[in-house]
Amino acid sequence: MRNKLALVLAGAGILLAVAPVWAHHAFAAEFDEKRPLKLQGVVTKWELVNPHSWIHLDVKGPDGKITPWMVEGGSPNSLFRNGFTKESLPEGTEIIVEGYRAKDGADRAVGANLTYAKDGKRLFMGGSAPGSNGDGK
Amino acid sequence: MRICRLGGWLLAGTAGAALLSLAVIPTPAQAPAAYKALKTKDGKPNLNGIWQANNEANWDIRPHAAYAGPVYTLGAAYSTPAGLGVVDGGELPYKPEAAAKQKDNFTNRLKLDPEIKCYMGGVPRSTYMPYPFQIVQGTGTIMFVYEYAGAVRVINMGAPTKAPADSWMGWSNGHWEGESLVVDVTSLNDSTWFDRAGNWHSDALHVIERYTAIGPDALQYEATIDDPKVFTRQWKMGMPLYRRLEKNAQILEYKCVEFAEEVLYGHLRKQPLQGKGDSK
Amino acid sequence: MRRQLLSTLIALVAVVLLVSAPVVAQTGAQASVTAKPAPAAKAWTMPRTPDGKPDLQGVYSNATTIPVARPANLGAKEFYDSEADKAATAAAAAGGRGGRGGAARPAAAADPEGNGLAVHYDTSQFGLGGPTVKRAASLRTSIITGPEGRVPAVLPEVAKAAQDRRAYQQAHQWDSAQNRPLAERCITWGFEGPPMMPVGYNSTLEIVQGQGYVGIVQEMIHDTRIIPTDGRPHGPAEIKRWMGDSVGHWEGDTLVVETVNYNPLVVIQGQQVSDAAKVTERFTRVDADTITYQFTVDDPKVWVKPFSGEYNMVHIDGGLYEYACHEGNYGMANNLSGARATEKK
Numbered sequence: 001m002r003n004k005l006a007l008v009l010a011g012a013g014i015l016l017a018v019a020p021v022w023a024h025h026a027f028a029a030e031f032d033e034k035r036p037l038k039l040q041g042v043v044t045k046w047e048l049v050n051p052h053s054w055i056h057l058d059v060k061g062p063d064g065k066i067t068p069w070m071v072e073g074g075s076p077n078s079l080f081r082n083g084f085t086k087e088s089l090p091e092g093t094e095i096i097v098e099g100y101r102a103k104d105g106a107d108r109a110v111g112a113n114l115t116y117a118k119d120g121k122r123l124f125m126g127g128s129a130p131g132s133n134g135d136g137k
Numbered sequence: 138m139r140i141c142r143l144g145g146w147l148l149a150g151t152a153g154a155a156l157l158s159l160a161v162i163p164t165p166a167q168a169p170a171a172y173k174a175l176k177t178k179d180g181k182p183n184l185n186g187i188w189q190a191n192n193e194a195n196w197d198i199r200p201h202a203a204y205a206g207p208v209y210t211l212g213a214a215y216s217t218p219a220g221l222g223v224v225d226g227g228e229l230p231y232k233p234e235a236a237a238k239q240k241d242n243f244t245n246r247l248k249l250d251p252e253i254k255c256y257m258g259g260v261p262r263s264t265y266m267p268y269p270f271q272i273v274q275g276t277g278t279i280m281f282v283y284e285y286a287g288a289v290r291v292i293n294m295g296a297p298t299k300a301p302a303d304s305w306m307g308w309s310n311g312h313w314e315g316e317s318l319v320v321d322v323t324s325l326n327d328s329t330w331f332d333r334a335g336n337w338h339s340d341a342l343h344v345i346e347r348y349t350a351i352g353p354d355a356l357q358y359e360a361t362i363d364d365p366k367v368f369t370r371q372w373k374m375g376m377p378l379y380r381r382l383e384k385n386a387q388i389l390e391y392k393c394v395e396f397a398e399e400v401l402y403g404h405l406r407k408q409p410l411q412g413k414g415d416s417k
Numbered sequence: 418m419r420r421q422l423l424s425t426l427i428a429l430v431a432v433v434l435l436v437s438a439p440v441v442a443q444t445g446a447q448a449s450v451t452a453k454p455a456p457a458a459k460a461w462t463m464p465r466t467p468d469g470k471p472d473l474q475g476v477y478s479n480a481t482t483i484p485v486a487r488p489a490n491l492g493a494k495e496f497y498d499s500e501a502d503k504a505a506t507a508a509a510a511a512g513g514r515g516g517r518g519g520a521a522r523p524a525a526a527a528d529p530e531g532n533g534l535a536v537h538y539d540t541s542q543f544g545l546g547g548p549t550v551k552r553a554a555s556l557r558t559s560i561i562t563g564p565e566g567r568v569p570a571v572l573p574e575v576a577k578a579a580q581d582r583r584a585y586q587q588a589h590q591w592d593s594a595q596n597r598p599l600a601e602r603c604i605t606w607g608f609e610g611p612p613m614m615p616v617g618y619n620s621t622l623e624i625v626q627g628q629g630y631v632g633i634v635q636e637m638i639h640d641t642r643i644i645p646t647d648g649r650p651h652g653p654a655e656i657k658r659w660m661g662d663s664v665g666h667w668e669g670d671t672l673v674v675e676t677v678n679y680n681p682l683v684v685i686q687g688q689q690v691s692d693a694a695k696v697t698e699r700f701t702r703v704d705a706d707t708i709t710y711q712f713t714v715d716d717p718k719v720w721v722k723p724f725s726g727e728y729n730m731v732h733i734d735g736g737l738y739e740y741a742c743h744e745g746n747y748g749m750a751n752n753l754s755g756a757r758a759t760e761k762k
Contacts (some may be wrong), residue, residue, distance in 0.1 A: 029591065029752040029759075048302040049745030050638075051603070053543075072748075074543030076302065077619045077636065077738040082544045085301035099538075103755035111538050124542050177628065178467030185628040256744045271643055273627035275474050276466060280625040280632045282641045286743075289634050289641045291623060291736065304739040328744070385649055390658050394604050394743045395595070402594040405753035407760070 031072075031110045035101040039069055039109065040117055043093045048076040048086055055089070055111065057097070071097050071111040079124060088124070095123065174316060174350035177274060182316050182350055185274045187381040187388065190265035190358070193220030195252075197334040198374060200227045207247040217333070223265070225373040229336060235367040242335025250333055254401060255393035257288040257305040259329030260322045260344050261360040261374065269381050271388045279311060279318070284391045292320055300324035303340055318348040339366035354380035454701045454709035461704050463670055466626050470646075471670045471702055473624045473631065476737065477730040478551045479613065479710070480620035485686070485726070487559035487566025495566065497556040545618035553707060553729035560614075560726040568686045569720045575688065582689075591756035594749055599682065601749065603742035605659050606637040607684060611676050611696045612712035612726065622730070623737050624708075631665060631672060638742040644674055651677055654692075659683060661696065672700040691718035706732040 041057030053073040058066045079088070089095075094117035102108035114123040174182040200222030206215035231239060242249055252258065258266050268284040279292040292311040300308035300323060307325040311318060327340040343363040351357045359375040362368070403410065464472040487494075488510060497503040541547050559566040571579070589596050599605050608614040613622065616637050625632040629647040634640070644665040651662045654677075661676035661683070676696045683690050694716040701709045708730050715723035 030748060030755045047745075050740045051742050051745060052538075052748060054747065073538050074540055074545050075619060075740070076543070077740060078544035078547075078549070080301040080738050081735060082549055086303070102751065104751070104758040106751075106754075108751065113539055114542060122542055124544070183628065185630070257741060271630075271632075273625050273630050273632040273643065275625035275627055275632075276472075277474065278623070278625050280623075280627070280634065280641070282632065282643055287640060289639055291625065291634065293736070298736075301738070305741045305744055306739060385652070387645070387652065388643055389652075389656065390660070392604055392659055394602060397743075398594040398602065402749055402753055405594075405750060405757060407592040407757070 030103060031100040032103045033100055037097075037099060037101050037109055039071070039097040039099075041069060041095065041097070043089055043091055043095060044068065045091065046086065046089045048079075050075050050077065055095070055097075055114070057095070067107055069097075070106075070108045071099065071114075072109070073111055073114070082124075084124060094118065096120075172316075172351050175353070179276055181274070181313060182318070183274065184272045184279075184318060184348060184350065184356065187269050187271045187386045188356060188378040189269040189381055190267070190376055191379055192223060192265065192376055193218050194223045194265040194374075194376060195262065195267055195332055196220060198223050198332045198336055199229060199334070200224075201334075223374045223376045225375065230369045230372055232367060232369055235337075239335050239337060242330070242337055244335075246333060246335050249335065251329055252333060253397065255286050255397040256328065257286045258283070259305055259325055260290070260307050260309075261346065261362075262329060262331055263288055263306070264346075264358055264360070264378070265376060268391060269386070269388055282388055284388050286391065286393055292318075297321070303327075305329065307344070314347075316349055318346075320346040320348070322346065337367065338362070338364045341366045348378075351377065354382060454703045454711075463702060464705075468628070470626065470667060471672070472626065473672065473700055473702055473708060474626050475732050476621065476623045476735065477708065478553075478621050478733045479615045479728065479730040480546075480550045480552045481555070481560070481615045481728055482552060483555055483557050483560050483615075483728060485560045485614070486568060487561065491558050491566070493564040493566075494558055495562065495564075497558060499556070503556060540618070550618075550620070551731055551733050553731040555729060557728070560728050562725050562727050567724075569722050569724050571688055571720055572718070575719050579688065591753065594753065597749065597752070599684070601752070603638060603746050603749075605640065605683070606742075608637060609635050609640045609642075609660055610685070610712075611642070611661060611663065611674070611698055612685070612714060613698075613710070615728065619738075619740060621733065621737055634737060636737045636740050638740050644672075646672070651675075654678055657681065657692075661694075670701065672698075674698045674700070685714055685716075686724075688716075688719050690716050693718045703729075 039057060039059050041059035043055060044058050045056035047054040047056070053076045055071045055073060057069045057071060059069050060066050076084075096115045096117050097109065097111045098113040099109040099111045115121060116123065174184070177183045177185070196217045197220055199220075201217070201220055203219045204217050206212075206217060208215055229239075247253065252266075257263070263270065263283045263285065266283070266285050270281055270283040273280040273282065277294055279294060281290040281292065283289065288306055290306045290309050292309040294311050297310035298308075303324045303326040305326060305328070307322040309320050309322050311320040313319070322344040325338075325340065325342045325344070327338065327342075330337050341364050345361040345363075347357075347359045349357045349359075356378040357375065358378050359373060361371055361373050363371045399410065466472045466474070488506070490510075491506070497506065544550075561567060586596070594602060598607075600607050606616065608616045608620075613633075613635060619636045621636045623634045625634075629645060631644045631646060633642045633644070635642075640660060642660055642663055644663045646665045646667065648666060649664060651664055656662065657678050657680045659680045662678040663674050663676040665672055665674040667673070674697070676698070677694065678692075679690050679694050681689065681692070683694075685694070685696075694714070696715070697713045699709075699711040701711075703709050709727065710730055711725065711727045713723055713725040714720070
């Protein structure tokens with residue numbers, strides 16, 4: 001658990017004082033590290049809830065069939081503190097999700113990396129102003 | 138008063154005089170009496186304290202006779218007592234399809250009532266759930282701490298701010314109007330109910346609350362409800378809130394998640410519980 | 418006026434040391450915290466509420482990079498000499514085992530548990546625990562104060578009981594929601610305490626003072642403490658609470674809070690506390706933006722001696738955001754469902 005903590009904070013260079021942050025969520029039980037996936041789809045709903053936010057996507061398969069997916073993300077509270085709001089990921093935005101599939105076989109994934117299909121920029125990065133995220137809002 | 142006109146005027150006059158000679162306790166639909174609350178040291182009406190509604194609104198906010206509960210094994214203990222209702226005018230101005238959904242909610246309330254799942258009560262329901270709440274009146278912010286599910290609201294008393302997203306307890310901006318604390322509540326999500334009877338609202342709900350002292354140990358609570366997706370017009374509810382006067386009265390913990398887990402997750406157990414549906 | 422001069426002198430030294438640290442007045446094992454926080458860096462008057470009490474109100478971050486326990490190699494060193502000293506120590510530790518005392522590993526590092534960063538969402542995308550989080554500056558080497566800087570040992574019977582519990586958990590951890598940790602069940606996050614501990618993200622709290630009460634809301638998980646300061650006794654011992662039963666009083670300009678009667682499932686620094694647990698906290702505003710928070714945990718049925726800690730919380734703009742954990746806890750159902758699916762294979 002401690003190692004996982006250090007890893008998830010990699011890049012931020014942060015020393016963490018306390019017991020593992022992610023102990024509240026046993027990802028190994030929910031998602032399958034042996035089933036990585038990449039989804040491209042259109043946002044239909046952004047659930048800004050805790051403990052995890054969820055992006056609902058309509059993903060079009062090669063046969064043209066549309067499958068709704070749910071992608072797990074982080075707590076939205078820090079996004080709010082950085083100036084993002086529910087308007088920051090509008091319905092209809094096309095995004096790419098790299099992540100891992102749910103163990104119970106549902107059309108659900110954890111989104112390890114989220115980018116805009118339009119320009120490849122990472123969601124919610126690039127400062128606190130929603131417009132700077134490449135979504136042209 | 139449906140008696141002869143003269144008699145009617147006489148009776149009304151007497152009744153009126155009698156009423157005026159008492160400290161008027163307002164009925165739910167009326168404006169509060171001209172009681173002036175004690176003031177805090179910074180000159181505001183002092184609403185600090187532990188308060189609780191004492192009515193049947195959490196069962197059903199509409200006027201209603203007693204009716205059966207949804208769990209027959211709980212018998213009379215979980216049946217709905219009669220209530221005069223807290224809605225001005227009695228009737229809720231649902232749009233036709235919204236009224237149909239309320240009936241559906243009622244039929245399926247055992248599955249759908251968020252209270253059963255220990256979900257926070259939202260606004261205004263948290264005010265009149267049958268548990269106390271505490272007002273901690275600071276300078277610049279006022280905290281409302283509800284016992285049920287540990288719900289809390291911090292009312293911003295400065296320049297109004299906007300919510301980034303919806304929440305269970307909404308986003309509260311408050312100000313004083315004379316003796317009344319007026320709280321403008323927006324950004325409520327669509328997942329709470331008004332009561333156990335399935336009276337519901339959408340995420341367009343906008344509530345304006347007024348808290349006014351009507352005596353040293355009572356407040357009048359009024360809430361104006363505006364939800365254009367569900368109702369054909371605005372409507373109001375009102376009720377007294379009473380101070381909990383016990384020595385050392387306090388908000389106790391009601392962290393009810395563990396009481397709702399079987400309902401929510403029991404079907405995912407490795408082994409089903411014995412005597413499913415019974416208490417342990 | 419003389420005190421002003423002395424204060425200024427101390428303040429200058431404090432500024433150099435990036436003051437947030439009290440002068441430790443005791444030698445040996447620190448049984449209780451009595452050291453007063455250092456005075457403010459510049460001339461400053463304690464703001465007061467209308468009833469004359471220190472005004473602690475505001476919204477604060479208690480996020481920190483200070484580990485709870487002091488890195489073993491630092492021995493009795495309670496403070497780094499400087500920011501440079503602190504950075505050098507962190508870099509050295511990063512090359513070794515890492516963990517609590519060390520810096521986070523770079524993104525490309527090995528993944529001993531086989532899950533890797535990739536199975537999780539990327540926290541930096543959500544601003545969690547990242548550089549935008551405001552933290553009080555500090556040169557402390559650990560939150561736990563004193564020459565040891567670590568949580569003391571537990572009584573042998575406690576260690577045995579904990580071991581038995583862990584063994585049971587290993588075999589039953591996915592049986593039901595009730596077998597999951599309290600945080601995963603969204604009952605308590607485990608940091609609310611008291612003592613209130615910094616959390617990995619959303620480490621924010623708000624203090625509101627009303628007549629005779631101090632209210633503290635911690636964002637994780639919207640837990641509110643209402644602390645009476647009117648001198649009343651604790652409530653009945655039969656009423657055990659997840660956040661214990663707190664009563665407070667003012668000692669000069671410090672709010673002192675004592676808490677007893679914890680729910681037996683409450684965990685403090687890795688141990689389930691007993692009915693003898695008592696936590697004492699001290700809140701002192703030291704400047705316009707900072708409150709020094711000190712605590713002592715005393716549970717003679719669990720630890721061989723009491724232990725104390727200290728950190729600063731710093732004022733932030735804006736407010737708390739609702740963290741309605743249970744209401745959005747899809748994860749519980751998903752986890753159990755995943756566990757059942759795995760068993761079927």
